[in-house]
Amino acid sequence: MRNRGGSFSRRAMLAGAIALAGMAASGGAQGADIAIVVRPDVPVDNLTFAEVRRLFLGDRQFWTSNVRVTLLVRAPGARERDVVLKTIYQMSEAQFRQYWIAKVFRAEAAAGPRIVYSNEMAGELVSGMQGAVAFMLADQVPKGLKVVKINGLLPGAKDYPLH
Amino acid sequence: MRRIALYSVLLAMAAPWAGAQTTDRATKELIEKLLARIDGLEKRVAELENGKATAPAAAPEAVTAAPLAKAVSATQAMHQSHDQAPAPQTAGPEATPVYPSLKIAGFSDLDFSATNLHSAATGFGAQTLLETHSGFEEGQFTLHLSSALSPKVTMFGEITLTARSDAGTGSPAAAGFNAEVERIMIRYDANDYFKVSFGRYHTPINYWNTAFHHGQWLQTTISRPEMTQFGGSFIPVHFVGSLIEGAAPAGGLNLNYAVGMGNGRGQVISRGGDFSDINNNRAWLVDSFIKPDALYGLQLGGSLYHDSLNPLTAPAAREWIESAHLVWQKETPEFIAEFANVGHQPISGATASNSQAWYVQTAYRLPWLQKLWKPYYRFEYIHVPKSDAIFRTVVPTFHASTFGVRYDITTFAAFKFEYRSYVRRDAPNFHGFFGQTSFTF
Secondary structure: OOOHHHHHHHHHHHHHHHHHHHHHHHHHHOOOOEEEEEOOOOOOOEEOHHHHHHHHOOOOOEEEOOEEOEEEEEOOOOHHHHHHHHHHHOOOHHHHHHHHHHHHHOOOOOOOOEEEOOHHHHHHHHHHOOOEEEEEEHHHOOOOOEEEEEOOEOOOOOOOOOO | OHHHHHHHHHHHHHHHHHOOOOOOHHHHHHHHHHHHHHHHHHHHHHHHHHHHHHOOOOOOHHHHHHHHHHHHHHHHHHHHHHHOOOOOEEOOOOOOOOOOEEEEEEEEEEEEEEEOOOOOOOOOOHHHOOOOOOEEEEEEEEEEEEEEOOOOEEEEEEEEEEEEOOOOOOOOOOOEEEEEEEEEEEEEEOOOOOEEEEEEEEOOOOHHHHHOOOOOOOOOOOOOOHHHOOOOOOOOOEEEEEEEEEEEOHHHOOEEEEEEEEOOEOOOOOOEOOOOOOOOOOEEEEEEEEOOHHHOOEEEEEEEEEEEEOOOOOOOEEEEEEEEEEEEOOOOOEEEEEEEEEEEEEOOOOOOEEEEEEEEEEEOOOOOHHHOEEEEEEEEEEEOOOOOOOOOOOOOOEEEEEEEEEEEEEOOEEEEEEEEEEEEOOOOOEEEEEEEEEEEO
């Protein structure tokens, strides 16, 4: 038999810890730029902001004829996702979900973006998948990945658009 | 020990989610979902512990780690399926895609209509919901299938079950459901510039026809404009054949194109030539539109379509369709306008005729009340000259206004309420109230 009282207190403590961790994470990440990262073998170093938008809208689906783009998007709640929805997509969470349902329904894409739960997971998948592209906090980009310039600017530069 | 480790993993995973939220409803929902996951994981741990009690005593830690990882993955997938839209997919630990990768999504709707019609509204599509009796109607049950067969080959399908008054058995036929393969296609993507496909499509000569398909939930209004209504005859809604399509940046204009060749209309002109063409003249089409970078949300396009018709109840004719559309795809405001001209040139040399249809629809998602309400208005117009022997008995001449409001009860379901007023040529005017709940799953 499970101890229901003990389970409740653990759950209450855990919920509190989650909220605290979330606030800490939010506070720590506040203001950091969001980097667009790819594997070094992706033949792109710089994109205009409009090209980034086409990429994340699923309108550009190939890096080259042999390399298909795979979009990795953070799960709801992540600051990185909020920034990308606000600046690139200019959509609310509901509009974003409807956009991708419609995109697949129109046969314009075989599937929506892959959801990742952490920057670490995004980094690992970008490293392992040819053509994958993800966005993550600029100070958390793992070694071995390429940060794509936007309008010729790297994260941290003045006028860098994703923050 | 494992439980502590498990909690630590969950905490680490949850932190970024919670990071962007404060104490709003979304955060509460997230915590509730996480607690539900914990319950599931605790149950799984208990099961594993019970299993361990009966298993050999020297079971290595690595062996139990694998099922645990699977349990986490399974609960993640379960959580994902309820939290995420059907389209985005969870990134599993595997980086290599698996083929085929079938995905199924669905749409459906239930409708209510009440009009002051006293006789059948001839020429209008069944899904315009113009009935002489008020009541509820089962709309369409739609399944959408997509599957990547390789990195460059993909199939898409759309199947509907539609309630009809005559789809059942018996004589006269009872009401029932009519099954239809609305779309089926296989496409080879060479690159962004060149994609070739074969199948049954919604004819890409009209914005609405290729934007919303049978997903009533996707469109703002309850029904499609009559010029592009399913079961209607004004434009050929379906096209069986082959398409070549692609897109190019074109200096920021983002030029999209489609060129197609297919069977064209059947002898019943509201139907496509599913089994084969009814003559030796293929229909062809050219469609193009731009989506300029500088005006994100704008789409502007036009198309040309040609076919040779051999209808059951009218003389053979050549058909030319010219159409154009202007769309602002955002919701503050939403704006859709389309025009089409259908020309019929009888092969016998009789007088040619041109029929026109257009509509303008505008909507605005209100900034208050959690942005759940979207009022809308549509004006639509169809004119068929009496000299058009092909259209005059199957396409109504009318103009209509639609006032309505959409309420998104959840991210994936909506209520819609409409008032419509119709003015017809050679038939009494009428009006009515309509309601719908539509959803995706």
